[in-house]
Amino acid sequence: MTDSGRQLAGIIGLYDDPDSLIAAAEKVRDAGYEKWDCHTPYPVHGLDAAMGLKPSPLAFLCLGAGGVGAGAAMLMQWWMSAVDYPVRIGGKPFFSWPAFVPIAFELFVLFASLATMGGMLVLCKLGTWASPLHDSGVMAEVTTTRHGVVLNADDPKFDEESARALLEEAGCDDIRLLYENVEEEA
Amino acid sequence: MSDATATLPEDPPLVQGDITLQKLDDDISAPYEAFPTKRWWIAFLLVQPLAIAFLVCFVYTIGAGIGTWGNNAPVGWGWAITNFVFWIGIGHAGTLISAILYLLRQKWRTGIARFAEAMTIFAVICALQFPLIHTGRPWLAAYWLLPLPNSNNIWVNFRSPLLWDVFAVSTYGLVSFLFWYTGLLPDLAIARDRAKHKVRKLVYGIMSLGWKGSNRAWSHYEKAYLLFAGLSTPLVLSVHSVVSFDFAVSVVPGWHTTIFPPYFVAGAIFSGFAMVATLIIIMRKYFKLQHVITNDHLDVMNRIVIATSLMVGYAYIIEIFIAWYGGVTFERYAFINRALGPYAWAYWLMVTCNVILPQLLWFKKIRSTVKYLYPIVILVNLGMWLERFVIIITSLTRDYLPSSWDDFAPSWVDIGLLVGSFGLFLTLLLLFCRFLPTVAMAETKAVLPGSQPSGGHHD
Incomplete structure (x- = not known):
């Protein structure tokens, strides 16, 4: 043969x-x-x-990346609103964290999704085309x-x-x- | 399906008739494998004038400025924001079908999920046009919309719902795309393996990222799909909630209410399902997929339409009740003005289309017969556009100071952009139908009878 x-x-x-x-x-x-x-x-x-x-470890990756995203969002908003160029808006504190929650949530989802996609590409060995x-x-x-x-x-x-x-x-x-x-x- | 059974009725079969895995592929692949037919070209050419109208109005607005719009002193946000909220809402049905119904294990979603998800992406693209154009200089808009370092050293205002919107909508668009593309991978591999022509094989091969159907990959893939569904579910609820914050966080009478987030989300799903039904009925007939997207699918979709119609109707009533009960003169006036003022025609047309007419869907015959349900879903689309128009225009034209009151009328550019955005949307949708499988083949196969092991292995 x-x-x-x-x-x-x-x-x-x-x-x-x-x-x-x-x-x-x-x-x-x-x-x-x-x-x-x-x-x-x-x-x-x-x-x-x-x-x-x-079982696939993707869930941990997803959660971890989401945490990083939310943390980064809070850090960014704190630094920009309270440290680098503080502006008093609506009489609120410079670090008015409840107002920063929506963006932290969105970046949680964004980072988690990107990590899930990236993790899936790697774990599924996608991007390799050849096969017997x-x-x-x-x-x-x-x-x-x-x-x-x-x-x-x-x-x-x-x-x-x-x-x-x-x-x-x-x-x-x-x-x-x-x-x-x-x-x-x- | 026998009618004689006394027990609970069985679920109707997801795919009708004798269908094998091979025939499913053949039927679904036929539209994108055949050369564009005459009918596809006719449809495509018919929507091109609309798409061109969009382009013309877009270029004219950028060239001459947003003074070409009907906006005036009290109505700083007029038509464009109405269109933005309308299009974002249209997208929500796609995510509901792909994510929430997936988590709820609703197998009937497989037939319509792909098409609805594609609609989501195209609807978000259409929605994004309006905030981009209304900045006047879209190529500079990044500096106003995103926290980028700039020569004034000042940052964007993170306390503003308008900025939350930037993050919510762009995340939503991107995540919807990733979710949709993940779902497409196995189907692109099918397209690759069916392709006869070398170039075709190459293009679908590259797009499929080398999917091989390996179970070691399926195992991660299934987990990723579940995670995407889990992420998209709160995401889609957050997006229209944040859109509603644009209004609710302000102090304008008629906007400043806590019911807005759930009210907007229900309305978004309502309008989205109506739009999915409107387009998928044409698509399935055109591509001869009535046995894959059956009248039973329309039946269940219309049950969601009627449920969300009731939610929207409830919100209309509660708004009026709270305006009266809250005792704020301005709020009371805002609602009396909506129902009896200069835009009363829009208000009552909205109530008719969104709350009264959908009640006909209680009848199964109407729910699952195309000729009866079609006018209803078209009018729901109209009604939901009017809802945003009513909320925005009636509140802005009559706020606190009567001296600043003024009526609003759209300019021809406004109308051109709205009509044109349908051209953009339908062009993208037709291209999608032309080049990609409109029904998720791999996913539908997994729910066909006999496709799963018979005993002891269900997880």
């Missing part, structure tokens, strides 16, 4: 229903694979647990209708025969090898 100039990147098992996908994911997880993934056209409930994924799924022509299937379980060739446990057996055990009848198309670069 291996062509010269093409490097084996992994193996994919394609499933048509979410139940077999979950079953397959559980099997791969229990077999102790580390470098593997599921590709699905939409988020499948319960797949995170079946894959043994940890593109090179082997299965991407269109897993983004539109089918579910794929991918075992990477660089996993220490990987060997073609046992990986194939594992996917078949979970009821898969469409197993394909994934290649990195190296000759196209030249």
Whole structure:
């Protein structure tokens, strides 16, 4: 099967229903694979647990960045209104903090949103376009209708025969090898 | 759906007819994959005169100054602020659908969320034009609107609701965009993988940021989406509250009331849903998506319209009651003047459109039949524009000193900017329909029957 100039990147098992996908994911997880993934056209409930994924840390990032935003807003308004150029407006104190709350709230949301977006881009590894799924022509299937379980060739446990057996055990009848198309670069 | 069941009625199916994942993609992708059809061009060319009118009035205002508007001594804020509040309100339905209904697990939102969110962004763009133009010199406006160092060494006034508005609306616009774009990522990947042409594949590929449908990514993506929904919910409530502070924090009779924030937010959602219904009915017919955006969707949307209509009606009554009960002469006069003064026609038209006519939506047949509900939602749009007009104009033309009273009439530039802003809005919306999927494909797939594991795995 291996062509010269093409490097084996992994193996994919394609499933048509979410139940077999979950079953397959559980099997791969229990077999102790580390470098593997599921590709699905939409988020499948319960797949995170079946894959043994940890909950996303984004919420902490979001809250932390929001706190920084609100703090920065208060600090900015205090410095500009009470320190750098104090102006008495409406007989209020220079640091009339209740009036500064709306902007602190808005900057909480702004910072938290930007951090969530940035964190998501990094954690989802977005901004990397190359994938053996593109090179082997299965991407269109897993983004539109089918579910794929991918075992990477660089996993220490990987060997073609046992990986194939594992996917078949979970009821898969469409197993394909994934290649990195190296000759196209030249 | 059998009518014979004695128990609670089941929810209607979200998508009608026999639909597979593939067919869903095909149906939703058809409009942006086909070359622009004749009908799209006709629609596009029809709105261009409006967009050009906007451009002409914009350039004329900047060139000749805001003296070209109908503003006068008591009415320093006239038409432009009315339009600003109107457009911001239109956007609120999109955020309600995308964020609040998401948190409430209302699955029916998936069919209309994308379109409504796009409307939010375009409505905020339209809204932003008015404060920008009314500064007279938009390219210098940053110095008046943002805390930037300048040659006078003075800072903006952080105690002013107008400044809160700058932060609220710009945050709202940006966060709405991020939320919308996050939702688009998986669909852009679908568009990329369906594309036959190389350039098309490249462009959608770049826009999709390399989305691969990996569950390790979905896991973070779902969390990010939830966080965006959680952030947008208080944000959208804050935006129209802050807009209402522009009025409520002042001492002008008819404005200085504590009911303004919830009243404005309810009104914003009311007008926003009416606008979503107005446009989505045309869009779904035009793109043959009646089985994805069904009459049941219109039914539930109209239930929200009637709920918010009642809230707005309640606010109208409470305003009058408090004006009487509070015993302040100026407040009493302001409300008598609204109902019986020179702008009484606008007031009663507003009450008719916003409170009386929507009561027809109590009937299910009217709620879910396009030919009956369409005139109602159009009139709600009109009524909500008039609401802002009534609040702003009646209060400003008749404030404390009768010697400073003066009536307001818009100039042709004012009218051109309002009509033209619809041209801008519809141009952006048509371009969106042309190039991007108007229904969230990945999200709709996730709620189709059979798309989720059958047992024990629900989280």
